[in-house]
Amino acid sequence: MTHGVDLVDIEDMHRLVETPLGSQLHRTFTQGELDACGEGRLRLERLAGRLATKEAVMKALGLGFGDGVGFPDIETVNLDSGAPTIVLHNRVAEMAKQAGVDRWLVSTSHTDKVAFASVIGLTAA
Template identity: 55%
Template sequence: MTSEPDSRAQPTPRQDDCPSRGSIVGHGLDVVDIADFSRLFRDPAKDFLDKYFTKAEMSAAGDGVTQIQRLAGRFAVKEAVMKALGAGWGNGIAFTDVEVVTLESGAPTVVLKRKLSELALERTVAGWLVSVSHTSTVAVASVIATSY
């Protein structure tokens, strides 16, 4: 007895359906502990929030109970971007040089500024795949830099 193929099954991916090895420039992953991160919101540290976040990021995080969780997620994205680029903070690179923005679709992405923008061009980064999530205790971000 032969069985008919299941028309609901997903087709097997072909080699040309998958991105080539050269299309991924780097990957970064970061996890932020919410309790540790919340120290930034206590005096006197909260006076320096603009050192870590742009005005647009602060506005997008909103107010209320989940503000710290949302900002922790953005902070994790910033760290993951640096890891994907193989770079570190300092030497002319600031936390605000990575701005986390939300596309109309609701998906997060990043905009790089100053030296980081130049570094991304040197590394042939053409786009970013960004995933971020949080709970009341932890925020996590995964960032993949893709090439031309």
């Protein structure tokens, strides 16, 4: 079992979203994540929660940038129940498999100021 947590400041998320470099969003999130976050007043909080989740997964796996890892390689999706889970792609998926992590428990929450994520990577017993 492995655990990671992260906080994202909503104001920082606002700067990322509002930057003239709109392509930055596509370098951070998958199209599915962008679609799931939708539009409207909670979009920033939802995006920040997904960014915190990506960071928490990297911490749980002991990864950093420069390890051939990109944010879109860590994708937050919702189960039919609405609960969030993680889908890993590319090198991150390989690294999780090597670590024995085969499923994730994910919890996120937010206020209008911060988003928080806690992820637990479970290994087959």
